[in-house]
Amino acid sequence: MMSHMPDTGRLALRATDIAKSFGDTQVLRNIALDLAPGEVVALLGPSGCGKTTLLRIAAGLLSASSGQMQIAGTRVVDGSRFNAPPETRGIGMVFQDYAIWPHLSVLDNVAFPLRMRKLGRTARADRAKRALDRVGLLHLADRFPGTLSGGQQQRVALARAIVAEPPLVLFDEPLSNLDRELREGLALEMGALLRDLGLSAIYVTHDQSEAFTIADRVAVMLGGEIAQIDTPEQLFAAPSSVEVAQFLNIGALIEGRVCSARGFTCNRDRLSVPVRVGSAPEGPARILIPRTAIRPDAQGALMAQVLRCQFQGDRYLLHLGLEGDTTNLVCPADHAVAVHSMIPLAIDADRLRLFPH
Ligand SMILES: Nc1ncnc2c1ncn2[C@@H]1O[C@H](COP(=O)(O)OP(=O)(O)O)[C@@H](O)[C@H]1O
Ligand SMILES: [Mg+2]
Numbered sequence: 001m002m003s004h005m006p007d008t009g010r011l012a013l014r015a016t017d018i019a020k021s022f023g024d025t026q027v028l029r030n031i032a033l034d035l036a037p038g039e040v041v042a043l044l045g046p047s048g049c050g051k052t053t054l055l056r057i058a059a060g061l062l063s064a065s066s067g068q069m070q071i072a073g074t075r076v077v078d079g080s081r082f083n084a085p086p087e088t089r090g091i092g093m094v095f096q097d098y099a100i101w102p103h104l105s106v107l108d109n110v111a112f113p114l115r116m117r118k119l120g121r122t123a124r125a126d127r128a129k130r131a132l133d134r135v136g137l138l139h140l141a142d143r144f145p146g147t148l149s150g151g152q153q154q155r156v157a158l159a160r161a162i163v164a165e166p167p168l169v170l171f172d173e174p175l176s177n178l179d180r181e182l183r184e185g186l187a188l189e190m191g192a193l194l195r196d197l198g199l200s201a202i203y204v205t206h207d208q209s210e211a212f213t214i215a216d217r218v219a220v221m222l223g224g225e226i227a228q229i230d231t232p233e234q235l236f237a238a239p240s241s242v243e244v245a246q247f248l249n250i251g252a253l254i255e256g257r258v259c260s261a262r263g264f265t266c267n268r269d270r271l272s273v274p275v276r277v278g279s280a281p282e283g284p285a286r287i288l289i290p291r292t293a294i295r296p297d298a299q300g301a302l303m304a305q306v307l308r309c310q311f312q313g314d315r316y317l318l319h320l321g322l323e324g325d326t327t328n329l330v331c332p333a334d335h336a337v338a339v340h341s342m343i344p345l346a347i348d349a350d351r352l353r354l355f356p357h
Contacts, residue, residue, distance in 0.1 A: 011034050012071070013202070040191075044211040045221030057077065091169070092161030095157075102144065105142055175187060175205075191214040208249075253289075256287060257269075264287045271302075293352060295346055296344070304345050316335065318333050320343075
């Protein structure tokens with residue numbers, strides 16, 4: 001895992017205060033992002049939250065309305081005044097469906113980005129072969145893309161993106177059109193490859209498991225802002241807001257009140273949840289009960305009714321209702337439990353989080 005690097009000259013990317021409006025509509029605001037060399041950051045957010053717009057600003061395909069950006073220590077964006085052209089940034093890109101050309105050989109596909117450079121044909125081929133070698137595909141240089149597997153096509157797209165040895169590689173949902181099973185395998189392979197190659201990369205996706213598989217850190221983007229940027233583990237352990245917790249689907253959020261004597265109470269004080277209140281102010285709040293913070297336990301303090309018991313192959317998933325509260329909890333269980341029965345739950349109080357209103 002990369003640590004945060006204060007030496008800005010060594011960062012692969014530094015974005016400060018980037019904003020973007022189309023006419024009267026602001027689609028990006030307050031974007032700050034530092035990417036250490038060799039670090040992979042995923043931009044994870046729902047469709048329309050501004051991920052592609054931010055990627056296009058980094059690539060130089062779109063100008064920012066305000067803010068600054070540096071790539072490998074070189075200024076590329078300075079407000080709306082300065083926007084270094086894409087070809088001077090030397091960035092590699094991998095698009096949806098890879099955009100590899102079926103009528104070109106693997107070698108010619110990979111050499112394609114070099115055609116604008118003052119390099120002879122042999123020098124271009126040599127560099128393309130080196131890139132293919134780095135992704136383990138040198139033996140397929142003469143093949144045509146249509147004869148390759150999905151994983152091999154992905155490697156061709158990556159070889160093409162790194163052929164000019166870019167300081168930064170940008171990925172825009174390269175796997176989003178594939179079916180789930182294929183996507184999971186390719187995401188694993190892509191994550192391993194990015195790590196082995198030591199690439200600095202921004203990887204855009206709306207798929208949480210893909211982001212968690214591929215990235216060192218994940219920037220959760222909501223409504224044109226980076227709501228939180230952290231390691232996947234840290235996002236789950238300490239979501240910074242109700243919105244982040246909801247988007248990541250970490251667990252149930254229940255409305256109630258912080259009460260210093262009883263912890264957190266809900267359902268007109270009939271139910272109390274044993275949370276350490278700490279410095280949270282008394283008054284209305286929401287509590288996050290992560291799925292992994294509750295489990296059926298005979299000694300548990302919280303009673304819940306089993307609404308559904310769903311067999312998942314390797315375990316059961318219980319859908320639970322708390323007395324008098326409409327929010328459903330979900331938690332894994334080793335055994336089937338009868339629907340409608342009341343069961344005691346143990347709660348790991350350290351993992352509950354309060355969000356005062
Ligand atoms: N050229 C444009 N003109 C006007 N609005 C745009 C343009 N490009 C994107 N948008 C709007 O900006 C918002 C963010 O779009 P986008 O960056 O493509 O989101 P994402 O990639 O996260 O799905 C959307 O509401 C989209 O409609
Ligand atoms: Mg997009």
